[in-house]
Amino acid sequence: MPWGGGKCVSRPQGGDHEPESQPPHDSEGGRQTPFYHLPVLTQQVLDFLQPRSGKLFLDGTVGGGGHAEALLQHGARVVGMDQDEEALDHVKRRLACYEDRFCALRGNFRDFPKVLGEAGVSGLDGILVDIGVSSRQLDSAERGFSFQKDGPLDMRMDRGASLTAAHVVNGYELENLARVIREFGGEPHAMRIARAIVRERARQPFTSTLQLAELIERACPGRGRKHPATLTFQALRIEVNQEIAALREFLQEAPRWLKPGGRLVVISFHSTEDRETKQAFQRMSAPFLDKKEWASPRPNPDCLLRVLTRKPVEAAEAEVTLNPRARSARLRAAERLPA
Structure with missing residues (x-):
């Protein structure tokens, strides 16, 4: 195989190579x-x-x-x-x-x-x-993966893809939304959370991560160390990216x-x-x-x-x-x- 030919080349955009180092997640x-x-x-x-x-x-x-x-x-x-x-x-x-x-x-x-x-x-x-999702994707509020930072309900790993978490949360019918949360998140209260989402979106659509996380926290409070939105956010990420x-x-x-x-x-x-x-x-x-x-x-x-x-x-x-x-x-x- 001609390693340097065709598309199979790796050249950073500008600057000399320096090891990447970022604050930890x-x-x-x-x-x-x-x-x-x-x-x-x-x-x-x-x-x-x-x-x-x-x-x-x-x-x-x-x-x-x-x-x-x-x-x-x-x-x-x-x-x-x-x-x-x-x-x-x-x-x-x-x-x-x-x-x-x-x-x-x-x-x-x-x-x-x-x-x-x-x-x-x-x-x-x-x-x-x-x-799985990387720590840096979680840390970037604008990517919409984290329930701890306010950002758009996105969750796309490929930003060129059309389906976002906002489309899922605001557009899926009740049964389909509950299925996603249950199947991909293992969330035991999937139907309760889905019903709460459907009720809230009838009043106003979901646009941000904290808006959704706070709604889930109200619907299913008291999860100990794990945030109540953890499994739902995982499920949405898997659905959005068709993992x-x-x-x-x-x-x-x-x-x-x-x-x-x-x-x-x-x-x-x-x-x-x-x-x-x-x-x-x-x-x-x-x-x-x-x-x-x-x-x-x-x-x-x-x-x-x-x-x-x-x-x-x-x-x-x-x-x-x-x-x-x-x-x-x-x-x-x-x-x-x-x-």
């Missing part, structure tokens, strides 16, 4: 951290992907570049994808010193076959995705882009995402398919993987102490079978 325990957030389960990612010189990896959710840099430090080549233009700009600056081995491409990880195809990239030794649908599409295609022996690593932070990953791995690692109407099992044409993680890998307590975001992280890994 509250969830990081008040510690100074790299841009966006401390990458979770980094050692486990390295153990499964086994990076070294000559290997080519896709980081489909490159974000602040923490995992990508760890791979690069072991001599690998890395293609970093992200749908967030701001994140890509920062990661280009952070990893500019690896320009001969790193390139950044914009796009949702669900679209990686199209994006990589256009860039002339193929034959991957490993693929990584780390699904579950994106994960399903990605998991269907990712194994086909791996070389034999190549590895796929998925880090998720929500039970629905982890379940989708588990089921996809099971489906694509079963040698045979069986149905009641069949006389006998039949070979599975999609049997492409060997599962490496019987149960999801979780962070050790030492990592959680350093980076509280790691507490809910779940890692699953699989390996492409020989052709």
Whole structure:
């Protein structure tokens, strides 16, 4: 592959490379951290992907570049994808010193076959995705992810997308709104919150994050340490960005882009995402398919993987102490079978 040709180049916009450093997000325990957030389960990612010189990896959710840099430090080549233009700009600056081995491409990880195809990239030794919102996106009030800072009800990771949280909150019918909050947030009071939203929006539409957060707090007070709006905001983010649908599409295609022996690593932070990953791995690692109407099992044409993680890998307590975001992280890994 001509690494410097086509679209697969990484050049920061102006200025020499300087390591990015930003004040820490509250969830990081008040510690100074790299841009966006401390990458979770980094050692486990390295153990499964086994990076070294000559290997080519896709980081489909490159974000602040923490995992990508760890791979690069072991001599690998890395293609970093992200749908967030701001994140890509920062990661280009952070990893500019690896320009001969790193390139950044914009796009949702669900679209990686199209994006990589256009860039002339193929034959991957490993693929990584780390699904979830970054600390820096949470900290930016104008992005609308946080219930602690007032901003527009946006929540789009790709600012070019049309669907916003305001569209969901003000436009979805009661039953559909309750379904989103229940299914993607795991919120036990989903219907109560949905009814409160529908009543309030009849009086005036929702336009800001604090307006919605305060309404939810009134509808469901007294949640202890967790803010009552936490699960609803999570659900809205997943719906706005179509994260579950994106994960399903990605998991269907990712194994086909791996070389034999190549590895796929998925880090998720929500039970629905982890379940989708588990089921996809099971489906694509079963040698045979069986149905009641069949006389006998039949070979599975999609049997492409060997599962490496019987149960999801979780962070050790030492990592959680350093980076509280790691507490809910779940890692699953699989390996492409020989052709």
